[in-house]
Amino acid sequence: MLRIGVQTKNVITDEDPEAGFRLLKQTGFSAVDFSLNDYLKNSSLYRSELNTFFDRSVQELEAFFAPHKKGAEAAGIVIGQMHMPYPSYVPGADQEINDYLWNVVAPKSMSVCAYLGCPYIVIHGFKLAYFLGSEEKEWQETEKFIESLAPYAKEMGITICIENLYEGVSGHILEGPCCDAVKAAERIDRMNDKYQAEVLGFCFDTGHANLVGIDMESFLETLGSRLKVLHVHDNDGISDLHQIPFTFTKTRENRPSTDWEGFVRGLRKAGYGGTLSFETAPVLSSFPEAMKADALAFIAKIGAYLAGCI
Amino acid sequence: MKKVCAMTSSIFCFDKPAPSIRQLREAGIGSVMFDYSPFCSALGLLRLRQRMEEAERTGEEKPRWTPKRDAAYYERVTEAFAEQNFYPSIARLPFIDVRLQLEEPEEYAELSELTIKVNKDCIAAAEAFGCTHIIVQPLFAGIERGQEWEVNREFFLTLAAACKRPETKILLINQCVDRNGHLIRGICSDGREAAAWVDALNKEVAERYDAVDGAAGNERFDFCLDIGSCNLCGQNIQSMAAALGSRIQAVILTENDGQRPAKLLPFTNAYNRSSTMNWLGVIRGLREISFDGYLILETIDTTVAFSPLLQPYLYPLYGAMLDYFEMQIQIERDLKKYRQIALFGAGNMCRNYLKCYGDKYPPLFTCDNNPKLWGTELEGLAVKDPQELKNLPENSGVIICNIFYREIEAQLREMGITNIGYFNDEYMPSFYFDRLKREIPDEEEEEAEE
Structure with missing residues (x-):
């Protein structure tokens, strides 16, 4: 049976992580996507602002996350995947910032991932096609970054997962890095062959796919066993809203405008047996605090429904 | 590069074609893409057939088809082009809206059958008119997932057999598919797959020629890249162009908001002082493949949104727009x-x-x-x-x-x-x-x- 998971963001607090994990267990989840990215936010990075969180040594980071690990274990929740802080490269930022992201934040994220017993860490490919001239040249830079982490990944037994992303052109969302399943599959295979280990895999993001009109079924079928984790969420096809699946419609018949049936068929064809992990943290800030448990339970029920379909 | 305006994007008056053609010429627009949609429609024929069958059942008087735009009408339009020596060399056969929903499943088969008939007739007409490049929409309506290639293989080979002139090129085109009101990537919208379709069709045509009369088969099929459809699906147009390469013999240059299939003048769907289209990707892609085919400006929604008093002022801008894109694509x-x-x-x-x-x-x-x-x-x-x-x-x-x-x-x-x-x-x-x-x-x- 597939596990049902959700982001830790907006649920798990540093003050009392165990309470959050207990809530997740009670509302029907068995796994989490650990939001390490919440400790160094992308909005700050795009402003070239760093904080000191990752100045901690690995031992200090482990001590910091010890209650989280303990809390998850106590509640019977598996830390199934993690999101590395992103971006890992900020175009136009000072060299110092990018060196820090690349040489400090990324390897320490791997260490935290290993400490928490998490087998998958999701990264964002670099968005450099505008500057470098093509998706291929952009990928070369992402590949260098992955290569810098691959030895750690092999040693720690972690699979780094690339995710389908988007780019914005004056508010219009267009295909970004890792939106070509055939290329992604070839690149993953090449990397894993090189390291003789599953150091690279794929994280399929339903919301991002929906924004750029990707045929989910064929994309997932092409990925096959390279698909390791998911970011399940919904949107209106215009903005990256991270809402509850089946929320959006575009016609008077009110059928879902996101191709959830194609998603289910694609997972089936890919032989996916991992976690149905929801990346729906904005739902929890949108609903009143008093309804948080109900919102989570509803998301978990949708997960159970999708798992049943698969 | 052959720079043309889509005929239906101009203020083309079919009842009085001569002044329209003159206006285009005066604005420096070299030619048009001749559009067969105003003359015939498979869907229109399907509806007529259904009304006639209904009348048969109910005993009511059968509807009489008295089309305004019949064969004689078509001849008058084409004669006007001939009189002014303004011959289009590229044509587009009638398209069906990708959002079409028919009530009964069997209607789709009937529609496909009529589409084949209409397209064969239009190919004959286009060849007679002197068009060498003919854009054909793949069959999509009612086709089961996984059957797209097989159905279209037969469809396009049937049309290839209908071509009488060796130089005629049939151009496949990318399109969206409607998922409950959301337009996503549809038939031929994957560059690699579209390229494979074109190559497979050419191979089959070549084999058939060889088998039949020993003559060398020609490259009957190529591709028309619809930038508007790419934009609706948020596609990386640069990668799409690279995958199709020299198979791209025509490009539909248009703009939309990424949600609705409008046909706007490039750079007009702007927000925050910039177009929401990724023109950088378009130009980089077309440069990479050294594109030198038909550049087709399609702007019907922009044109008609303007008052008739202002519309004539758009023509010179359309000409300048085509020149601008040619300059950008051929910057070297x-x-x-x-x-x-x-x-x-x-x-x-x-x-x-x-x-x-x-x-x-x-x-x-x-x-x-x-x-x-x-x-x-x-x-x-x-x-x-x-x-x-x-x-x-x-x-x-x-x-x-x-x-x-x-x-x-x-x-x-x-x-x-x-x-x-x-x-x-x-x-x-x-x-x-x-x-x-x-x-x-x-x-x-x-x-x-x-």
Whole structure:
């Protein structure tokens, strides 16, 4: 049976992580996507602002996350995947910032991932096609970054997962890095062959796919066993809203405008047996605090429904 | 490059075609893509057939089909083109809206059957009219997932067999599919798959020719890239173009908001002082494949949104738009034209030139009207007095690298210089990025490291 998971963001607090994990267990989840990215936010990075969180040594980071690990274990929740802080490269930022992201934040994220017993860490490919001239040249830079982490990944037994992303052109969302399943599959295979280990895999993001009109079924079928984790969420096809699946419609018949049936068929064809992990943290800030448990339970029920379909 | 306007995008009056054609010519628009949609429609025929069957069942009087746009009407329109020696060489057969939903499943088969008939008739008409390139929409309505290729293989081979002239090219086109009101990637929207379709069809046609009469088969199929459909699906158009390569023989140049399939004039769906279309990707992609086919401007929604009093003013803009895209796509054309070149302008545009094209087309020097810059260097290139341009060797050209194109061109002409070219850095193959320049080794260096 597939596990049902959700982001830790907006649920798990540093003050009392165990309470959050207990809530997740009670509302029907068995796994989490650990939001390490919440400790160094992308909005700050795009402003070239760093904080000191990752100045901690690995031992200090482990001590910091010890209650989280303990809390998850106590509640019977598996830390199934993690999101590395992103971006890992900020175009136009000072060299110092990018060196820090690349040489400090990324390897320490791997260490935290290993400490928490998490087998998958999701990264964002670099968005450099505008500057470098093509998706291929952009990928070369992402590949260098992955290569810098691959030895750690092999040693720690972690699979780094690339995710389908988007780019914005004056508010219009267009295909970004890792939106070509055939290329992604070839690149993953090449990397894993090189390291003789599953150091690279794929994280399929339903919301991002929906924004750029990707045929989910064929994309997932092409990925096959390279698909390791998911970011399940919904949107209106215009903005990256991270809402509850089946929320959006575009016609008077009110059928879902996101191709959830194609998603289910694609997972089936890919032989996916991992976690149905929801990346729906904005739902929890949108609903009143008093309804948080109900919102989570509803998301978990949708997960159970999708798992049943698969 | 053949620059044309989609006929239905212009203010084409089918009842009085002659003045419309004259207006197009006067605006400097070289030709049109002849559109067969106004003359016939498979869906229209299906509805008529259904009404007749209904009348048969109920005993009511059968509807009589008295089309306004019949064969004689079509002849009058084409004659007007002939009279003004304004022959279109590219045509588009009638399209069906990808959002079409029919009530009964069996209607789809009937619609496909009628589409084949209509398309065969239109191909005959287009060939008779002198069109060499014919854009055909793949069959999509009611086709089960996984059956798209098999159904369309038969469809396109049937149409290939209907072609009478060896030079006729059938152009497949990418399109969206409707998922409950959301337009996502549909048939031929994957560049690799579309290329495979074109190649497979050509191979089959070649084999059939060989088998039948031993004659060599020709490349009957190519591709028309609809930029608008790509944009609706948020596609990377540069990658799409690269995957299709030289199979792209026509490009539909249009704009939309990424949600609704409008056909707008490029750069008009703007927000925050910029178009929401990724024109950089379009231009980079078409440059990479050295596109030199039909550039088709399709702008019906923009055109009709304007008052008829203002519409005629759009025509010259459409002509200028086509010229602009041709210039951008063929930006290296002026650089290749002359044995040696000098630049005019010593600012950012010159710097961008040197970064992106300086190695491939090294200029002798640049010049600038600012005397303070004379005798200085920009990225290692000497900046001189424009008067030095008079001493250029024969067959040299001056490339303007400054946004004051008209003023500088006038200045050069006054100096007696006529070999003038234009450079523009709005859409560069890469953008200046100091830090990256230092970090990213050249390909040669990378190989050497291995």
